């Protein structure tokens with residue numbers, strides 16, 4: 025095996041110097057300053073510290089992305105941190121405001137359930153036919169209201185397609201984190217037939233939710249309920265649901281990703297991911313492989329966390345439509361044969377780095393803004409835990 | 417020519433993405449209200465309880481009767497429910513007994529007794545369409561009860 | 568309409584694409600009548616299926632009312648039937664490679680031979696015949712129909728099942744347009760398999776004397 029030549033990602037001569045890198049980072053520094061502070065600096069000292077820490081951390085990540093030419097290596101750090109901070113922030117907030125992680129039926133009647141993007145596909149058919157949303161939330165008014173989530177989803181889908189799943193989703197980082205736990209994959213052979221399962225799950229939940237007028241995935245199948253909120257256990261049925269949530273979480277988000285080094289929940293189960301794959305068809309950003317440079321080492325096929333690179337797609341010089349645009353294959357290719365690309369623009373001409381930058385600016389704005397609030401909140405709460413002994 | 421146009425469109429969308437990203441967050445409140453008013457969607461009455469058709473002011477507290485909910489994807493279901501709500505919590509007597517007429521014939525169709533300390537409820541049926549009651553729900557500022565009905 | 572029958576049809580109907588379509592497509596393509604003509608054939612095919620189903624609804628009800636009078640025995644037998652057939656559906660959905668079903672293949676061959684003659688009642692007969700193909704979704708529907716309160720309900724259950732499955736077959740005349748038909752088949756079977764898990768749950772609840780999910 026050839027040792028991976030990191031500088032090979034971008035020839036040293038093409039790497040921007042410190043000055044140019046800083047210049048390229050300046051827009052991001054300004055945007056993140058606005059997004060993270062939401063226009064005003066906090067007054068509480070622990071919040072100020074949290075703001076500064078998050079701000080520096082996020083911009084350091086972007087700096088490294090620009091400077092080294094590597095995308096996934098740095099993205100993954102922020103993406104995983106984001107997911108962990110999301111869980112900390114979300115759970116503590118629930119306990120603070122409702123006294124428990126469990127959501128009661130009274131909470132649901134009052135529309136107090138935060139809306140999550142995974143519900144979106146299930147709401148579409150009933151919304152079209154009955155003009156109602158089948159979810160116990162509120163339409164507008166809070167950050168987690170139904171219309172707010174739709175706006176975020178539409179914006180990110182227009183800008184990133186399924187890049188959504190590696191630059192936006194607050195759950196994806198958990199799966200990804202576990203997939204990076206070990207150096208080597210213990211399970212290597214996975215029947216690719218299972219990559220169709222997310223579409224089957226999507227089909228099923230859309231149909232069943234429409235007919236039963238309730239979000240079926242949320243009621244029965246969501247592994248992430250384990251780390252957010254779940255219905256109060258009041259019957260055999262709710263207990264069974266809790267058992268399903270926890271088992272799915274352990275299997276699909278923890279154990280299997282760790283053993284396979286793949287994002288098993290995102291690649292083989294999540295219906296939102298399947299749904300989001302269709303947005304890749306209309307989005308302009310894609311990943312292309314230059315057949316002239318490719319030596320068929322198939323490193324990309326082995327690395328892709330979502331099974332989006334196969335022998336067939338490689339032969340076509342493209343990825344499958346499930347690609348989450350994480351950039352892992354690009355980082356892994358020693359031949360520099362893989363790159364971000366903008367549909368319609370010429371494939372040759374040495375513009376790869378321009379295409380990449382055009383993609384990572386919007387992508388990173390989404391990641392930074394989505395993660396910013398949660399990272400700050402988690403840091404502030406941790407400081408509080410250490411200084412006062414109480415997280416709330 | 418075609419190539420140039422395609423390439424131009426590609427770059428335009430890519431540039432638009434850079435604007436869409438911050439705009440999504442900055443214009444977020446505006447856009448979500450715009451979506452809500454443009455589509456006119458509401459939360460399904462199975463969750464929200466449906467619109468209020470009658471309120472009764474008892475001086476200190478208010479009773480709201482929601483509309484009966486039989487909403488299905490197509491047409492209506494055979495069984496549904498009606499939601500009753502009492503607010504504000506602080507002004508409620510310890511035991512409430514109240515009769516309700518939901519079909520508008522000026523005769524009570526059912527009577528609910530609710531103990532606001534324990535949440536215990538009892539239902540007296542006065543109409544064959546009234547089936548049973550679900551449990552009571554302690555809201556942030558009051559109580560709600562759902563009574564099952566058939567059509 | 569009965570929602571449970573309809574959902575069963577809708578979700579397992581994806582499997583019908585996998586079994587019925589291979590029989591229908593060669594015929595449709597062989598006729599080469601264009602989409603409108605294809606719909607004429609499909610219509611007759613569906614009619615045949617509906618007959619087949621309704622016949623079985625009557626049978627299911629007869630079985631249900633004849634041997635399943637006593638409630639405990641009833642939920643025991645129906646529960647077991649659910650578990651058995653949903654198990655079959657799960658195996659069929661997830662663990663059987665597409666095209667491995669002999670039933671489909673044999674039918675296909677037989678039908679091809681017949682279709683050389685092409686009388687107009689043939690699609691009706693073919694529809695009737697495929698309705699009686701004892702595939703796992705069908706067996707589940709049979710159990711569901713036997714579990715209904717009366718003959719009318721059994722008929723309605725099978726009718727809803729028919730509607731649900733037919734929605735998928737409406738796509739068939741366009742099938743030429745689907746380049747990736749195999750993908751559709753795989754997704755369809757997996758969706759049907761997942762539905763099997765739900766019925767496994769219903770069956771277990773019946774056996775343990777619990778309530779239905781909806």
Ligand code: SF4
Pocket residue numbers: 142188189190193194195196197289290291294295296297298300
């Ligand atoms: S596949 Fe699902 S869980 Fe994974 S990142 Fe996408 S939406 Fe999130």
Ligand code: SF4
Pocket residue numbers: 311327328329330331332333343344346347348349350351352353354
């Ligand atoms: S094909 Fe490449 S960019 Fe796409 S998901 Fe796989 S590793 Fe990530």
